[in-house]
Amino acid sequence: MPSADACLLDGCVRPQARLRICNAHYLRATRAGVLDQVLETLPERECAQCGFKIAPRAKVTKIYCSQRCTNVANWQSCNKEDRAAKHRAWRDATRDSRIQKTRDRLADRKCEECGAPIEAQRSTRRFCSRKCINRRADRDNPHRRAELRQKRRKNLIAGAAPAGVTERDWNRLVRRYDSKCAYCGETKPLTVDHVVPISRGGRHSIGNVLPACLPCNTSKRDRLLIDWRTRLLPLRLAG
Known part of the structure; x- marks a missing residue:
């Protein structure tokens, strides 16, 4: 009966020399150019640490698949x-x-936006203030402010009045003003303007909206109607 360290080919009882086979079989397979095919017929070896397959050409004494598994096993x-x-x-x-090294490393940090020194002890902080964070975000994404404003407006409208303004009510309101702007009286593409802005507690209902042209709607923004009419509307009409 072959010993545990005997050649694994054809019941050979000679001791293993290279790659788990005896020297005679190794030389014979090498000369014939079929060493890889011979090694594939041998039983597979598994890593003693992770169970991964060990390469057929690995040394006889190798029991781990990589240096990492060897280090983990030793540890x-x-x-x-x-x-x-x-x-x-x-x-x-x-x-x-270690504390002194950390303090020295953090002492040399500067804001990536304005260059001011960062006094906080957090190693992951890159900007000195929220203002610099928003400034960098606006420069990286020019449409960020408009998207946030539109999203906030939609949320406010959804929370102000779930019913909203129906298309029938809007068409009736537009016909009442002869398809003209309710503020300047010009015939232009109309938009929905809230008399009391949503951001100031107004409701998205037919009693709080008026048809307005885009210049008037943009000029009014989130101002109250009385403030806008007395200050900015005369300037816009004069211009």
Whole structure:
């Protein structure tokens, strides 16, 4: 009966020399150019750490598939209590130096937007204030402000009046003003304008909307009607 370290081919009892086969079989397969085919017939070996397949051309003494598994196995075989004690000793011995290195590294940080020094101790902070964060975000995405404003407006409208303004009510309101702007009286493409802005507590209902041209709607923005009429509307009509 062949021993555990015997050649794995054809019941050979000669000792293993290279790649888990004896020297005679190794030389014979090498000369014939079929060494890879011979190695594929051998039983597969699994890594003792992760169970992954070990390459057929690996050494006979190799029991791990990679250096990482070897390091993990060696680390796990050590005494855990001694390892924890060494780590605590290293942590206590280097505490002051590590704190000083961290402070020195954070002291040289500057805001990526304005260049001002960052006083906070958080290592992941890149900007000195919320203003610089918004400024960088606006420059990277020019449409960010408009998208946020539209999203906020939709949320306010949805929360102000779930029913909203129906198409029938809107068409009736437009006919009442002869398809003209309710503010300047010009015949232009009309938009929905809230008399009391949604941001100031107004409702998205037929009693709070008027047909307005785009210039008037843009000029009014979130102002109250009385303030806008007395200050900005005369200037817009004069211009």
